[in-house]
Amino acid sequence: xxxxxxxxxxxxxxxxxxxxxxxxxxxxxxxxxxxxxxxxxxxxxxxxxxxxxxxxxxxxxxxxxxxxxxxxxxxxxxxxxxxxxxxxxxxxxxxxxxxxxxxxxxxxxxxxxxxxxxxxxxxxxxxxxxxxxxxxxxxxxxxxxxxxxxxxxxxxxxxxxxxxxxxxxxxxxxxxxxxxxxxxxxxxxxxxxxxxxxxxxx
Amino acid sequence: xxxxxxxxxxxxxxxxxxxxxxxxxxxxxxxxxxxxxxxxxxxxxxxxxxxxxxxxxxxxxxxxxxxxxxxxxxxxxxxxxxxxxxxxxxxxxxxxxxxxxxxxxxxxxxxxxxxxxxxxxxxxxxxxxxxxxxxxxxxxxxxxxxxxxxxxxxxxxxxxxxxxxxxxxxxxxxxxxxxxxxxxxxxxxxxxxxxxxxxxxxxxxxxxxxxxxxxxxxxxxxxxxxxxxxxxxxxxxxxxxxxxxxxxxxxxxxxxxxxxxxxxxxxxxxxxxxxxxxxxxxxxxxxxxxxxxxxxxxxxxxxxxxxxxxxxxxxxxxxxxxxxxxxxxxxxxxxxxxxxxxxxxxxxxxxxxxxxxxxxxxxxxxxxxxxxxxxxxxxxxxxxxxxxxxxxxxxxxxxxxxxxxxxxxxxxxxxxxxxxxxxxxxxxxxxxxxxxxxxxxxxxxxxxxxxx
Numbered sequence: 001x002x003x004x005x006x007x008x009x010x011x012x013x014x015x016x017x018x019x020x021x022x023x024x025x026x027x028x029x030x031x032x033x034x035x036x037x038x039x040x041x042x043x044x045x046x047x048x049x050x051x052x053x054x055x056x057x058x059x060x061x062x063x064x065x066x067x068x069x070x071x072x073x074x075x076x077x078x079x080x081x082x083x084x085x086x087x088x089x090x091x092x093x094x095x096x097x098x099x100x101x102x103x104x105x106x107x108x109x110x111x112x113x114x115x116x117x118x119x120x121x122x123x124x125x126x127x128x129x130x131x132x133x134x135x136x137x138x139x140x141x142x143x144x145x146x147x148x149x150x151x152x153x154x155x156x157x158x159x160x161x162x163x164x165x166x167x168x169x170x171x172x173x174x175x176x177x178x179x180x181x182x183x184x185x186x187x188x189x190x191x192x193x194x195x196x197x198x199x200x201x202x
Numbered sequence: 203x204x205x206x207x208x209x210x211x212x213x214x215x216x217x218x219x220x221x222x223x224x225x226x227x228x229x230x231x232x233x234x235x236x237x238x239x240x241x242x243x244x245x246x247x248x249x250x251x252x253x254x255x256x257x258x259x260x261x262x263x264x265x266x267x268x269x270x271x272x273x274x275x276x277x278x279x280x281x282x283x284x285x286x287x288x289x290x291x292x293x294x295x296x297x298x299x300x301x302x303x304x305x306x307x308x309x310x311x312x313x314x315x316x317x318x319x320x321x322x323x324x325x326x327x328x329x330x331x332x333x334x335x336x337x338x339x340x341x342x343x344x345x346x347x348x349x350x351x352x353x354x355x356x357x358x359x360x361x362x363x364x365x366x367x368x369x370x371x372x373x374x375x376x377x378x379x380x381x382x383x384x385x386x387x388x389x390x391x392x393x394x395x396x397x398x399x400x401x402x403x404x405x406x407x408x409x410x411x412x413x414x415x416x417x418x419x420x421x422x423x424x425x426x427x428x429x430x431x432x433x434x435x436x437x438x439x440x441x442x443x444x445x446x447x448x449x450x451x452x453x454x455x456x457x458x459x460x461x462x463x464x465x466x467x468x469x470x471x472x473x474x475x476x477x478x479x480x481x482x483x484x485x486x487x488x489x490x491x492x493x494x495x496x497x498x499x500x501x502x503x504x505x506x507x508x509x510x511x512x513x514x515x516x517x518x519x520x521x522x523x524x525x526x527x528x529x530x531x532x533x534x535x536x537x538x539x540x541x542x543x544x545x546x547x548x549x550x551x552x553x554x555x556x557x558x559x560x561x562x563x564x565x566x567x568x569x570x571x572x573x574x575x576x577x578x579x580x581x582x583x584x585x586x587x588x589x590x591x592x593x594x595x596x597x598x599x600x601x602x603x604x605x606x607x608x609x610x611x612x613x614x615x616x617x618x619x620x621x622x623x624x625x626x627x628x629x630x631x632x633x634x635x636x637x638x639x640x641x642x643x644x645x646x647x648x649x650x651x652x653x654x
Contacts, residue, residue, distance in 0.1 A: 120378025
């Protein structure tokens with residue numbers, strides 16, 4: 001009887017090309033360039049001087065028809081209070097407010113009290129506590145209430161100068177002034193609000 | 203308040219309505235709070251005040267009227283915040299009560315006054331009454347700022363006192379609550395009785411009177427904060443030994459109060475601002491150092507520990523937590539600052555050589571007046587802002603000026619000077635202006651201004 005055929009495995013590599021192609025080598029993706037270039041900061045320097053139009057010299061708005069020319073008016077007849085603001089060093093020094101400015105008529109009736117408050121707080125403003133490097137600071141506005149007995153309460157910086165030491169010196173000037181003089185006896189209210197501004201200029 | 207303002211900015215009509223409603227309602231309700239705006243740049247302006255002579259109501263000795271007016275004028279001229287209008291600019295008609303005041307006459311040139319202080323004097327029997335008024339002549343509709351009747355006896359001393367009171371009230375009104383100093387006193391050392399004793403006088407130099415009669419040497423008087431006691435350095439012999447000690451004089455009972463004696467030399471006492479402690483120099487343990495004790499003498503403890511002399515302590519009157527003193531630990535005697543427990547000693551550097559002594563704090567605790575002997579040999583009063591160390595020289599080319607002492611209003615300084623040839627007490631405004639001599643007899647030194 002013949003031996004049954006044995007299927008011996010062929011150890012020789014089959015040289016025929018297969019049915020399938022080999023995979024191509026994986027593609028390494030190219031690096032994409034950044035969408036926006038890195039800014040070069042030295043080109044973004046601010047110009048050394050910013051020129052703004054002068055509000056005084058280049059204000060082309062016509063004066064109101066009832067305006068009195070400078071120096072030609074004499075003493076105004078409206079009941080208003082104006083303050084001598086030191087020796088011309090404060091930049092926006094002059095101010096006044098009229099009877100109907102929304103604050104009642106305290107300032108018009110008791111202008112001596114307003115001036116006394118201004119004098120007291122000004123004399124307590126220790127400008128030496130401001131940073132020595134600061135030559136000029138925008139206006140600080142501090143508001144506070146004066147109670148009947150002259151006590152100062154509710155001290156707040158409503159407009160900062162942008163510099164903490166200027167703001168602090170202003171608040172300290174107000175706090176050092178308490179108590180102010182009693183509110184005038186003729187005044188019937190229980191307290192008066194004060195808006196006090198400070199112009200710092202070395 | 204703020205919303206009120208903003209409303210005004212946008213809708214003026216609405217605020218007119220609000221004001222009208224507020225006026226219709228009882229003024230003073232919370233919704234109708236008044237406010238005002240003001241501010242400051244640099245500098246403080248003075249009020250221009252006219253002070254016409256007071257009218258005489260009843261037949262009275264004109265000497266009283268003259269005393270009253272002179273004292274009032276002198277007080278107001280010297281208060282530091284007023285600019286008095288010269289009497290030659292006054293209208294011919296002087297008011298003696300509010301109904302007689304013609305506002306335009308006073309507010310227009312040449313008087314150009316901002317406020318007018320006026321009134322009348324009346325004598326009934328032995329009583330003197332002064333009715334004082336202060337009016338804002340720029341605002342005819344404004345209420346009178348001050349109206350008050352001052353009463354006293356019809357004597358020169360009381361006319362003086364009433365004028366001082368009226369002046370203080372005016373200053374308090376116009377300076378924003380900081381009362382004047384017209385009723386304060388100055389303690390000082392005078393040798394006019396033969397010995398150096400403690401004297402006191404009114405702030406303007408009148409009413410000089412002797413307080414101690416120890417017939418030895420009394421130096422460096424310092425008021426207690428309630429002005430009832432004066433601590434000073436005394437040389438009272440005790441068991442045959444005479445050494446400088448701390449004595450305390452009571453102005454109320456007019457006698458010395460007991461205070462412990464210590465070994466060695468003890469001098470230059472100073473009350474703490476609350477009156478509970480006394481700092482002084484003592485050499486009881488050899489070196490002259492600064493000690494602090496309770497006002498009664500208990501609880502003695504030492505606060506300086508440095509070789510050399512440490513003396514002239516002065517408490518910061520605002521905080522009570524800082525003491526300025528003089529020490530020669532670095533060579534020359536110069537000023538130092540330390541906390542009241544002796545820690546944190548800091549030398550107050552000056553931009554020149556020489557020695558600095560006699561520290562005196564301003565009432566707000568921010569300025570230090572002292573005497574500085576510069577290498578040129580001058581003794582002059584300087585004021586230093588202790589925060590920024592900025593200096594102001596207050597006296598110059600006028601003899602030796604030493605031992606400053608601040609007034610309680612912070613606007614005046616009293617000191618001793620030999621500019622007339624003899625050592626006398628002078629006072630001036632704290633910016634060095636308006637010096638005036640207060641004493642003339644004998645030699646007077648070491649003034650100390652009383653608290654209010």
